[in-house]
Amino acid sequence: MAQNAGGFGYLLKESLAEIGDLAEAIRRIGTGGSVIDPTVVACLLHRNRATAPVDTLPHREHEILALIAEGRSNEATARHLTVSGKTVETHVRNVFSKLGLESNIVDHRRVLAVLTYLRA
Structure with a gap:
């Protein structure tokens, strides 16, 4: 079909x-x-669709992932949300972990996170 x-x-x-x-x-x-x-x-x-990993992120982490997808740096994200750079770094690290994007020398985790976000 x-x-x-x-x-x-x-x-x-x-x-x-x-x-x-x-x-x-x-x-x-x-x-x-x-x-x-x-x-x-x-x-x-x-029918129940499979839950995308992005759908499981808490609101703040989802918001930060959306800002990453807009091309914002951690510093720009921190200014936009009026939080510290350390707070953004912690959220970004949590996003990577929850999306299963472990650190390695081959992949660019920010790009992979954005692709995951766009697919959802």
Whole structure:
């Protein structure tokens, strides 16, 4: 269905009260349309999505990550939030830890944190 949604149908038999509904669905599918039972759509829209790591951050850490994503330095973030630079450093370190971005010589954690933020 993801590759070609045309000519696709999925109906639940208990949702078909009238033979005319089935006939209409078959006609629509036959002309390249798609039919999906409203019950299935509702389930898909209301299913629990996996919690993104960014969603688990406390408000202040989420706010700091958003400022990092805007390209702000720790110093600019501290001025913007009227907190000390040490406070921002602590929050940034916590963000990295909670996002699973451990320090190493290969990766740039600020960039990886922003990418994680944008994906969420």
